[in-house]
Amino acid sequence: MIDFREMPARAQEALQSLPFHRYEFDDGTVWTEFHRTQTDYLLRFPGLADFTVAADGTRVAAYPVPGTDETTVEHLYINQLVPLALSRQGRPAFHASVVTVPGGAVAFLGKTGMGKSTLAASFALNEAAFLTDDALLVEDSPGGLLATPSHASLRLWDDSVEALLDEDSPRAGPVSYSDKTRLLAGEALAYDDKPQALLAAYALEDQGATAVSINPLTGAARQMAWVNNSFLLDIEDKALLAQHFEWTHRISAAIPTFSLDYPRDFCILPEVRQAIRQHLAGLND
Numbered sequence: 001m002i003d004f005r006e007m008p009a010r011a012q013e014a015l016q017s018l019p020f021h022r023y024e025f026d027d028g029t030v031w032t033e034f035h036r037t038q039t040d041y042l043l044r045f046p047g048l049a050d051f052t053v054a055a056d057g058t059r060v061a062a063y064p065v066p067g068t069d070e071t072t073v074e075h076l077y078i079n080q081l082v083p084l085a086l087s088r089q090g091r092p093a094f095h096a097s098v099v100t101v102p103g104g105a106v107a108f109l110g111k112t113g114m115g116k117s118t119l120a121a122s123f124a125l126n127e128a129a130f131l132t133d134d135a136l137l138v139e140d141s142p143g144g145l146l147a148t149p150s151h152a153s154l155r156l157w158d159d160s161v162e163a164l165l166d167e168d169s170p171r172a173g174p175v176s177y178s179d180k181t182r183l184l185a186g187e188a189l190a191y192d193d194k195p196q197a198l199l200a201a202y203a204l205e206d207q208g209a210t211a212v213s214i215n216p217l218t219g220a221a222r223q224m225a226w227v228n229n230s231f232l233l234d235i236e237d238k239a240l241l242a243q244h245f246e247w248t249h250r251i252s253a254a255i256p257t258f259s260l261d262y263p264r265d266f267c268i269l270p271e272v273r274q275a276i277r278q279h280l281a282g283l284n285d
Helices: 070-088 116-124 158-164 219-227 238-254 266-284
Strands: 003-006 021-024 030-036 040-045 049-054 059-064 093-101 104-109 130-132 135-139 146-148 153-156 181-184 196-204 213-216 257-261
Touching (some): 003 070, 040 070, 059 070, 070 093, 070 135, 093 116, 093 196, 104 116, 116 266, 130 135, 130 146, 153 158, 196 219, 196 266, 213 266, 219 238, 219 257, 257 266
Parallel strands (some): 104 196
Antiparallel strands (some): 021 030, 030 040, 093 104, 153 181, 213 257
């Protein structure tokens, strides 16, 4: 669990420490700066908000810049802070969307822009449901590894919204930092709020495929598919890094993991869904 509090707005004053890590857009614009304080972490989203994260990941406080609306703070917390805070608790979180299939759920691993949310929405609109959009939290259970549900919404670019959903589909308010639309679960966009057995994972690729391609990942490549899509707040924390590496070893050993590539054309999504369903059926034969 995370104790989250939104504090009064304050200006972003210059920090004495240098960031130990940062996220940047392709044009070099800084998206997030990661700082250490004496007791906590501070994540700065320039012009939007600062967030402090307790060293053990159990507490997060938001300090919005004056003028940053509550919806933007909420979205930053859900999309950016929650999986990073969970990583400080030693709980494995990954860049992935997850959808239900007969008998459990499958994950689509991939960085931003790989199409995992669009693929999840396509399933959720066609006799399935989604559990999470961009952050998969894996939990242990006596029966095996579980995919746990997250917030009941999906973030999509406008072209995906136009191709997949009706104009009157329920959606959250806009945020200042992204042009993506957050679609709310409802009658058409099905959501499952119960943990599901994780049956398989597909690491999305975009190598210019001309047809749907599914190939098994083995050995180190299988584990690296999970490592490369991990949420980690502090990769210099050797103890937690080792713990997370053990988690990825266990997950990759237990969960069949494959690469998935397909033409990035909305018209082919039904074929992608069918290929995945047939592939999963073959695993159970």
